[in-house]
Structures are given as structure tokens and as C-alpha cells.
Amino acid sequence: MGRDGWMAATLEVVGAAGGVVDLPRVREGTNTFVIRSPDGGALQFSVPLLIPFPLPPEIDAGGADGAAWAVIEAVKNGAPDDPRLHPLGGLDTPRPQRYAGWTEPVTLVHSESAMGSGLWKSDLENVLAEDGFHCTVRGALAYPGPPDRQTIRSLGERVADLADGIRTVTERVPRSALMDAVLLSLDQKGLRDRLPAMGLVAFLGDGTRPARVYTPFRQHHRIAGPKDGVHIPFQCPEALEPVEVELPASGRVVTGLGVRRREALVIAGSNAQGKTTLIQAIRAGEDDHAPGDGRELVVTVRGIRTAEAGGLDLNGADVSLFFHRLPPGMTGTPKAAFGQGSGSMTMAMQFAAAIREEAPLIVVDEDRAAANLLVTSCLQEEDVTPLAGLLAGNRAALGDAALVIASSSLDPLIAQADRILVLRGHRADMIHPERFRETYREHLQALIRQMEGGLAARDDAHDTFS
């Protein structure tokens, strides 16, 4: 941190930048630093600024994160054309691509997770408040040489110019753009609060565009932006009884799929129809999204959990919901198991913990699950009850949690669903569970006939050649 003495000069920089530096928010080494880049070509800095742009009085402070989002994205957009903003993208350094993450667009307005912590976005460090726009900006300049009076003064001037540039852009953001983002943020927060009273744990609005595009800086679905090109919007089929909702802040009336408390909803469909994408959108509904994200109308209550196969160490984990005996190699009892968990044991632990801690919604994706914790094989012994078995015979053990399960091949599990949404060509349709069970029965009978036919043919061939 103290390389070349730049850190020692930081406070001088702060002084030189005058009143724009947000002194109460200065945390040296964390959000305030000046350091030469590892390749030596740039001087990287981070500094909390207070831009004199107070939250307009007509804006409800509850949606101020939307206004902060609109301002930050406008500044990022303006960076190439305004030399004062060039440090944001390291545009004057020999390798600007190294700093492109700082101007990477973000369509997230609020998240309780630590998602995208390396990106500039509306969060606890970037807030529009009554006393101005508090923001922590990171930048990079071409390396000016060792820290002496001249270079330190010029750094101070660049930071002051940057603050000035941010202020200019901020003041030009149309009020309507601020208001759109604010209302959307308030709508999502308000709807999330209302869901429990509606008997719902998630709402997936019609028109949602759930698919994502990944960039080097946004590699997780929660922070990734909308997919370009062909993008089929979600539309809740009539047979799934769409819910109509009046959004609390804008008063807009929208329709969509409501995921009900305690229900088991299966998202089915053959390969690559968009099951994982839809389930990820429901998970991302814990966050608030900006106009254009595509998931603005997906709202999920907080505290949802996933259960996935893994190989975690179990340290007194209660897996008795699924396991009635421990496999060899583990110690303890099913109520307090110790040892290296198998894929299904780890998943059982996560599932049981979610139920114990009263998670409102548990999400399971067949792609990431231990299949033997979901359905039974004819070889399975009695010491494990998979999820399909719990749904069939012991629903009470799952408490109040709703389940959303993406599955394309685990018919015995799909057969236990309360509702089945089936995706075809990325479009949602519905299969009545009773109809599915009939089809499944016929499918099993055909399989038995096929298997018996195959065995008989094998016996005939054996007789012929023996």
C-alpha cells in the first residue's frame, strides 16, 4: 500500500481536492488509496466523494437507490466523451481494458448479497441523500512518475476535475429518468412486502426477460445484464391462474405467475428450454432491478435457499429428514452427523437447514442436485427417503416452505408437484399434474413392455446360437 510513498501522499490529495472529498467516509486502504498499478503503467486511486447534488425533495427516500443507479449509469455512459471522466475507465492509461470494469454497466439497483462488489453501482458506498451524492469512485491515470509536489498536485486536480465532471452529468440526468428508476425500485420493495399477505413467496411478472449475458466483469446471473437478440418474454399461461397485482408506488396493474406459500411448483421441459434461467430469475427476485434489466417484475421474498449437491464437511449436521441411517465412513447419528459429506448428504444438510430455519422458498435445480436425494432407484434401501418420497408421504416435514424445482427427467418427482409449468421453446405452458401422472403411468408401461420385449429377443437369440 505504501509503495512509492503514494499512500502517504493520499491525505494531501484529499486536501487538494477541497470540499468534494467525503471525509467521514474515508477509510484508508479500503475505499481510499492511491497505488501504482502492478504493470507500472498507471496510478490507480479510490476516493469517496460528496457531489453537491442532493436527492430532489419530491423523491421518496425509500427509492433513492433507483436515483443513485440512474446517476451512476449516466456518468459511466458519459465517460468516453468527457476528458474529466476518463480516469473512471482508465481511458488515458496504456491498458484501459484493465479498468473497464469500473464503467461496466449494471442493471441492479439494490441487493442484500455481496454481488458485483468490484463494480460501481448503487450500494452502501454510493448513495443519493439529502446532503448530496455520496460515491466512492475508482480511477486510473497514466503513471505520472514518483510522488513529488508536482505529481501529487496534479493528482489532486484530476480528482477535483473528476468530481466536477460527475456533477455536470448528474445535473443533466432528466428528472423523468430518475423518477422511472425510483418508482420501479419502490414498486419492487413494496410488492415484496405485500407478497406474504397475498399468500405468495414470489411473483414473476408477464413480460419478464429472464435470460442473461455474461461479460468478463459480470459472471454471475444475479449481476449479469439481459441477453441481446432473440429473447422470449415470460407469459404466465391462463391454466396456471395468473395473479393480477397493482404495483404499490406507480399504481401500474400487472399480471404474472404467483408462487404460492407451501406449494411444490415444478418447472419442467426438455433440454435447454430455459428451466435454469427461469429458476435463476426467481432467485434474483430478491434483488431490485433497474429499468431495462428484464427482471424488473420478478419479486421474491428474502431468505430463499437452494439445496445443491456438494462435498462439504458435516459437523453435527441434522440429515434425519432424508437419512435414517448413516453410510459407512460417517460418524454420529442422522440427527448429528460428522464427516465428509457425499453429494446427497451435503444437499440433505442444506435442505434440512432451510426447513429448520423456516426459509420461505427452497429452490432445487436438477442440473446441480444429487439425483438420489430427489428420487428413488429400485436398488435404494430403506434408509433414505428422497424428496419425491417426502412430497408423497410426509408433506408436513417440509413445513411452510414453498419448493420450486427445475426438472426435465425425474418423472417420479415431477409426479408429486402441485403445479407443473412446462417450457417449450422458452415459452411457458402448463400440464395438469393428474394428466402428467397418467402420461407417466403409460410411459412406465411402455418401458416395461419394451424391456420385456428386449429380454425375450435376447433369450431367443441365445437359444438360436446355443
Ligand SMILES: Nc1ncnc2c1ncn2[C@@H]1O[C@H](COP(=O)(O)OP(=O)(O)OP(=O)(O)O)[C@@H](O)[C@H]1O
Ligand atoms: N426466455 C428466453 N429467451 C431466449 N433465450 C432463453 C430464454 N430462456 C433461456 N434462454 C437461453 O436458453 C439457453 C438454455 O437455457 P437453460 O440453461 O436455462 O435451459 P435448461 O432448460 O435449464 O437446460 P438443461 O435442460 O440442458 O439443463 C440459454 O442459452 C439461455 O440463455
